[in-house]
Amino acid sequence: MVDINYAAPDTLDKAVALLARTGGAKVFAGGTDVIVQLHADLIEPELLVDIKNIPEVRSIAAEKGGFRVGAAMPAMKILDHKAFATAWPGVIEGVALIGSVQVKGRATIGGNLCNASPAADSVPALIAAGAVCTIVGPNGRREAPVETIVTGPGKTSLAKGEIIASFFFPARAPHSGDCYLRLTPRTEMDIAVVGVGVSLTLDGSGTCTAARVALGAVAPTPLLVAAAGAALVGTKVDAAALAKMAAAASAACRPISDKRGTKEYRIKTAAVIARRTAEKALERARAN
Amino acid sequence: MAKKAHVTLTVNGDEYEALVDPGQTLVDALRNELQLTGTKEGCSTGDCGACSIRLDGELVCSCLVLAIEADGRRIDTIEGMANGETLHPLQRNFLELNGLQCGICTPGILIAAKALLERNPDPTETEVRYWLAGNLCRCTGYDKVIRSVLAAAAEMRRA
Numbered sequence: 001m002v003d004i005n006y007a008a009p010d011t012l013d014k015a016v017a018l019l020a021r022t023g024g025a026k027v028f029a030g031g032t033d034v035i036v037q038l039h040a041d042l043i044e045p046e047l048l049v050d051i052k053n054i055p056e057v058r059s060i061a062a063e064k065g066g067f068r069v070g071a072a073m074p075a076m077k078i079l080d081h082k083a084f085a086t087a088w089p090g091v092i093e094g095v096a097l098i099g100s101v102q103v104k105g106r107a108t109i110g111g112n113l114c115n116a117s118p119a120a121d122s123v124p125a126l127i128a129a130g131a132v133c134t135i136v137g138p139n140g141r142r143e144a145p146v147e148t149i150v151t152g153p154g155k156t157s158l159a160k161g162e163i164i165a166s167f168f169f170p171a172r173a174p175h176s177g178d179c180y181l182r183l184t185p186r187t188e189m190d191i192a193v194v195g196v197g198v199s200l201t202l203d204g205s206g207t208c209t210a211a212r213v214a215l216g217a218v219a220p221t222p223l224l225v226a227a228a229g230a231a232l233v234g235t236k237v238d239a240a241a242l243a244k245m246a247a248a249a250s251a252a253c254r255p256i257s258d259k260r261g262t263k264e265y266r267i268k269t270a271a272v273i274a275r276r277t278a279e280k281a282l283e284r285a286r287a288n
Numbered sequence: 289m290a291k292k293a294h295v296t297l298t299v300n301g302d303e304y305e306a307l308v309d310p311g312q313t314l315v316d317a318l319r320n321e322l323q324l325t326g327t328k329e330g331c332s333t334g335d336c337g338a339c340s341i342r343l344d345g346e347l348v349c350s351c352l353v354l355a356i357e358a359d360g361r362r363i364d365t366i367e368g369m370a371n372g373e374t375l376h377p378l379q380r381n382f383l384e385l386n387g388l389q390c391g392i393c394t395p396g397i398l399i400a401a402k403a404l405l406e407r408n409p410d411p412t413e414t415e416v417r418y419w420l421a422g423n424l425c426r427c428t429g430y431d432k433v434i435r436s437v438l439a440a441a442a443e444m445r446r447a
Contacts, residue, residue, distance in 0.1 A: 005290045006310035036333045100422020105348040188421035
């Protein structure tokens with residue numbers, strides 16, 4: 001039996017105070033990673049601070065033309081939010097791959113990010129979307145782009161006592177589209193060999209004015225590949241631009257070899273998946 | 289040792305009280321404190337779906353929920369699926385179409401399938417397969433499971 005204490009504060013301030021006061025306290029939201037790690041003795045926190053009773057982390061709301069999504073919103077509730085799903089289909093694709101329906105009934109995007117797996121499916125999509133975290137901690141609130149959070153497998157840039165409260169998704173410009181695709185040996189219930197998130201915006205003539213390309217499972221952390229996005233900006237996202245973008249994606253990979261794929265396979269397929277993802281994002285941008 | 293916590297769980301409409309350890313999973317509490325052993329524990333890591341239940345209506349793995357979190361909340365398990373002696377159409381179709389062999393995965397599959405049919409009364413075969421991807425069955429090869437769900441769905445649409 002795991003020897004642990006449990007608290008479920010109803011405000012972020014109380015949660016932060018508990019986390020700051022207790023050595024070995026851990027934020028507990030969906031529990032789909034924490035409970036498994038707890039029972040495998042991979043972590044031994046003295047206290048679990050359940051944040052699900054805090055309204056701020058459990059809501060989705062329109063804000064400044066965009067959306068604010070609570071970090072502890074269960075994935076199924078995000079998938080069922082029609083307005084958000086229409087604005088960010090690529091984010092939805094990433095969230096939909098977090099796990100089974102059962103796991104998504106509990107798992108959260110805050111947890112998917114803070115678990116800090118290089119292969120987390122929602123993270124490249126969040127990075128491509130330009131989502132920004134609102135973080136609450138002992139020194140107050142701060143904002144940080146999603147790509148600055150994961151610093152290595154299982155490691156984040158969050159300081160002791162800090163909690164990600166929510167994610168802000170900016171207002172969508174006209175002719176914008178996003179997409180997340182991953183490569184896995186099986187179609188369901190698997191971990192990405194390569195995952196790619198792309199978000200791009202076109203002007204009225206179909207020229208790309210902004211593009212963000214993010215990769216998962218090909219480096220110790222999810223990557224925002226600036227060179228890949230830059231390869232699309234100023235182009236009509238034609239074959240030549242896509243090839244340049246795909247080459248930049250491959251060049252950014254620093255993968256390991258494991259049972260799901262070798263280093264060489266990941267580097268090669270990152271280019272293929274990046275191109276397919278960008279093509280789908282482009283199709284969506286043209287339809288908007 | 290951490291102090292035990294007193295929880296009140298509403299399971300299939302009945303109120304239960306129990307003393308649980310803060311680290312104790314809900315599936316463990318259901319089976320060992322409440323003696324509701326219809327819910328099975330398979331992998332304990334959220335991969336197999338044998339422990340599927342509804343928590344305030346949401347389909348979840350009860351091995352990935354702490355019992356202490358479920359205090360004051362509504363839980364639905366396989367024990368609440370039949371109406372007295374009358375089986376739910378899903379249960380009856382699984383029996384008639386051999387949707388099970390050893391039966392360990394069956395309570396979880398039935399709970400998950402019921403959640404699907406509430407959202408989508410007329411799913412395609414592909415939709416059923418994807419929805420049940422989190423429920424592993426090592427006996428049937430899934431074909432009869434899927435056919436049983438589709439047959440139950442068709443019957444429920446006619447009713």
